[in-house]
Amino acid sequence: MRLIDCEVFQEVRVVGFDAGCRSKERLLQLGIIPGAILKIKRLAPFSGPLIVSIEGSDVVLGRGIAKKIIVEKV
Amino acid sequence: MKLALIGQPNCGKSTIFNQLAGYKSISANFPGATVSYTIGKFYFQNKSIELVDLPGTYSLSWYDDAEKESVKALSSMDFDCIINVLDASTITRGLELTLELISLNKPMVVALNMMDEAKKKGIDIDIAKLEDSIGVKVVPVIAKQAKGIKDLINAALKASPPIKKCIYSKRIESLIQNLEQCLENQAGNLILPPKLIAIKSIEGFSACEEIVSWYPKCQNLLEATRVLLNNGVEITKERHALCLEIFEYSAKVKDSQGLPLSEKIDEILLHPIWGYVSLFLIFIAIFFIVFKGGSPFESLIDKFFSFTEDYLSKNIHNAFLLSIIKGTVDGIGAAIGIALPYLVPFFVILSVLEDSGYLSRIAFLMDSLMHKIGVHGTSVIPFIMGYGCSVPAVMATRIIKGKREKFISAFLATLVPCAAKTTVIMGLVAFFIGPIYAILLYLLNLIVIGIAGVILKKFLPGINPEILFDIPPYRTPTIKTTIVKTWYRIKDFVYVAIPLLVSGSIVLALIDYFNFAKYVNFVFMPFMELLGLPISVGIVLIFGIFKKELTLLMLAQALGLNSIAMVSQVLTVEQIFVFTIFVMFYIPCLATISTLYREIRLKGTIIITLSSVLIATILAFITHSLFLIV
Numbered sequence: 209m210r211l212i213d214c215e216v217f218q219e220v221r222v223v224g225f226d227a228g229c230r231s232k233e234r235l236l237q238l239g240i241i242p243g244a245i246l247k248i249k250r251l252a253p254f255s256g257p258l259i260v261s262i263e264g265s266d267v268v269l270g271r272g273i274a275k276k277i278i279v280e281k282v
Numbered sequence: 283m284k285l286a287l288i289g290q291p292n293c294g295k296s297t298i299f300n301q302l303a304g305y306k307s308i309s310a311n312f313p314g315a316t317v318s319y320t321i322g323k324f325y326f327q328n329k330s331i332e333l334v335d336l337p338g339t340y341s342l343s344w345y346d347d348a349e350k351e352s353v354k355a356l357s358s359m360d361f362d363c364i365i366n367v368l369d370a371s372t373i374t375r376g377l378e379l380t381l382e383l384i385s386l387n388k389p390m391v392v393a394l395n396m397m398d399e400a401k402k403k404g405i406d407i408d409i410a411k412l413e414d415s416i417g418v419k420v421v422p423v424i425a426k427q428a429k430g431i432k433d434l435i436n437a438a439l440k441a442s443p444p445i446k447k448c449i450y451s452k453r454i455e456s457l458i459q460n461l462e463q464c465l466e467n468q469a470g471n472l473i474l475p476p477k478l479i480a481i482k483s484i485e486g487f488s489a490c491e492e493i494v495s496w497y498p499k500c501q502n503l504l505e506a507t508r509v510l511l512n513n514g515v516e517i518t519k520e521r522h523a524l525c526l527e528i529f530e531y532s533a534k535v536k537d538s539q540g541l542p543l544s545e546k547i548d549e550i551l552l553h554p555i556w557g558y559v560s561l562f563l564i565f566i567a568i569f570f571i572v573f574k575g576g577s578p579f580e581s582l583i584d585k586f587f588s589f590t591e592d593y594l595s596k597n598i599h600n601a602f603l604l605s606i607i608k609g610t611v612d613g614i615g616a617a618i619g620i621a622l623p624y625l626v627p628f629f630v631i632l633s634v635l636e637d638s639g640y641l642s643r644i645a646f647l648m649d650s651l652m653h654k655i656g657v658h659g660t661s662v663i664p665f666i667m668g669y670g671c672s673v674p675a676v677m678a679t680r681i682i683k684g685k686r687e688k689f690i691s692a693f694l695a696t697l698v699p700c701a702a703k704t705t706v707i708m709g710l711v712a713f714f715i716g717p718i719y720a721i722l723l724y725l726l727n728l729i730v731i732g733i734a735g736v737i738l739k740k741f742l743p744g745i746n747p748e749i750l751f752d753i754p755p756y757r758t759p760t761i762k763t764t765i766v767k768t769w770y771r772i773k774d775f776v777y778v779a780i781p782l783l784v785s786g787s788i789v790l791a792l793i794d795y796f797n798f799a800k801y802v803n804f805v806f807m808p809f810m811e812l813l814g815l816p817i818s819v820g821i822v823l824i825f826g827i828f829k830k831e832l833t834l835l836m837l838a839q840a841l842g843l844n845s846i847a848m849v850s851q852v853l854t855v856e857q858i859f860v861f862t863i864f865v866m867f868y869i870p871c872l873a874t875i876s877t878l879y880r881e882i883r884l885k886g887t888i889i890i891t892l893s894s895v896l897i898a899t900i901l902a903f904i905t906h907s908l909f910l911i912v
Contacts (some may be wrong), residue, residue, distance in 0.1 A: 252650065256650035269751070273748045
């Protein structure tokens with residue numbers, strides 16, 4: 209499952225990233241690393257970005273990035 | 283004694299810096315407010331201490347130019363102690379950088395900032411346990427209230443290198459050590475400590491990989507190590523697990539009751555409908571305050587200066603001396619009378635926007651719209667700063683990843699009318715034709731920026747990295763910071779503007795006296811004809827390259843008028859519009875050009891400079907033609 213396919217407020221665990229994910233380094237720095245648990249908090253309209261909550265902080269990421277994050281249900 | 287402040291973005295480094303070294307570093311509530319390092323000096327217990335505020339970085343592998351600046355400074359300057367600022371409310375993530383800093387093996391202390399916010403979030407940190415698990419002295423501080431700052435400096439002066447050097451598991455640690463030793467044997471002087479290069483190259487950080495690739499022996503070792511450690515993911519995972527462990531050992535989390543206030547505010551301000559309604563209302567309010575807030579002062583100051591001028595022209599009879607003295611008075615009058623009434627409310631609002639945390643939320647809301655013009659939401663920050671001054675706006679593009687996007691952002695940010703250009707718009711269009719037309723010019727400006735963005739997006743190849751940043755919590759801007767920040771920005775403006783305005787006036791008076799203007803104007807004659815402006819305006823536009831307010835002031839002088847208030851006697855409504863529109867877009871001032879050169883190099887700077895003149899000419903010509911038709 210991809211992060212983009214998740215429901216809002218559904219808790220998921222990060223499994224890995226797609227090979228073509230160029231933002232991987234920053235994702236890792238922001239705490240979105242394999243094994244971490246996160247949930248989508250909010251989606252911007254007009255196919256805008258989403259806010260995910262991870263370990264007490266909120267991270268904004270584009271939908272294209274969310275497509276490349278592989279997650280599983282907790 | 284030289285101390286460094288380093289920490290993740292938006293953890294309060296600049297706030298600590300400003301508490302110690304006076305207000306020098308711009309602090310704000312969004313990640314990436316500090317984009318270059320600031321050096322400050324202060325005395326502590328009769329010792330002179332140099333403090334360096336470094337841009338925030340999530341880790342020692344940089345991602346954007348601001349972070350690169352930090353890591354470079356950290357390795358090139360010889361610091362006696364590193365002060366690692368850690369946001370207690372997001373401590374798990376912050377510890378990642380702490381663990382990396384520990385591997386530098388330099389004297390270090392941790393400043394655990396925002397203890398109050400952590401408490402609000404229900405996080406209770408046991409300082410002794412935290413110290414015990416990382417082997418570094420920890421000092422709790424609340425930088426905003428200047429609590430714990432003295433203890434922090436005391437600790438920094440006595441600091442020693444971290445006690446615990448081995449933080450990874452034995453297997454990983456020995457693999458790192460092998461590579462570290464290889465680098466030590468093969469290479470002489472490296473720009474970063476070999477251990478750091480070893481860790482970062484295994485994790486796949488390209489800049490460090492490149493260093494290793496210079497030494498074939500180490501390169502082979504690196505490749506083998508990366509296979510063993512699953513391309514370095516194991517290091518990342520282990521460090522993260524360690525951070526969680528430290529957190530669980532040293533902190534207790536109480537369940538906070540109910541929805542926190544910031545969530546409730548976000549529920550409205552980030553709502554798919556109400557979010558945009560609020561954004562619109564907030565901007566209307568800002569416009570209203572900036573346009574109306576200062577006008578009572580403006581007329582008062584204006585009266586004072588026209589009285590002074592009258593007095594001078596009656597009492598000084600030497601024409602040459604009079605024009606110089608009047609130029610001086612005019613220069614000061616333009617800076618104080620026209621600029622300040624709009625700048626003060628604007629800078630107060632800008633400061634509140636920055637410190638409240640709303641700026642980042644605008645970035646979230648505007649992201650999809652901004653994609654249409656080839657940038658993403660983060661570029662909202664340089665754009666909004668552009669209304670103040672183009673120089674910090676262009677510098678703010680450092681937080682933007684990707685060359686293409688950075689170029690587009692810098693290009694569009696220079697088209698935003700800065701405070702100086704606002705002076706011209708206010709002094710001419712708003713004053714002679716009406717405030718509503720000034721607002722229309724701002725709308726025209728937005729449309730032009732939009733069109734320019736669409737064109738740039740089309741003609742520049744490549745795709746943009748997507749938006750990715752952490753949203754700061756809401757914070758109440760303190761009155762003190764707001765006042766101090768506004769004061770410093772105003773001071774900068776006045777200090778730079780007045781000498782330039784005054785010397786500009788004097789130069790113009792000299793040119794006038796020696797009848798030199800006609801040669802300059804002769805060169806510009808065809809251009810002025812094209813735009814339907816008086817020939818004598820040509821020289822004014824040259825001065826605008828130094829500082830945009832000069833154009834307003836010089837205009838009166840070049841037209842042979844006694845004061846700016848008389849411009850409408852010589853220029854028609856059409857000419858005022860054409861002139862203002864031209865000034866609004868043409869050539870960035872020298873300070874901006876040099877900043878552009880620093881940020882996006884020569885080619886980009888030339889393109890932006892030439893395009894701005896082209897855009898200005900086209901728009902001014904269209905305006906001129908429209909008036910001819912109507």
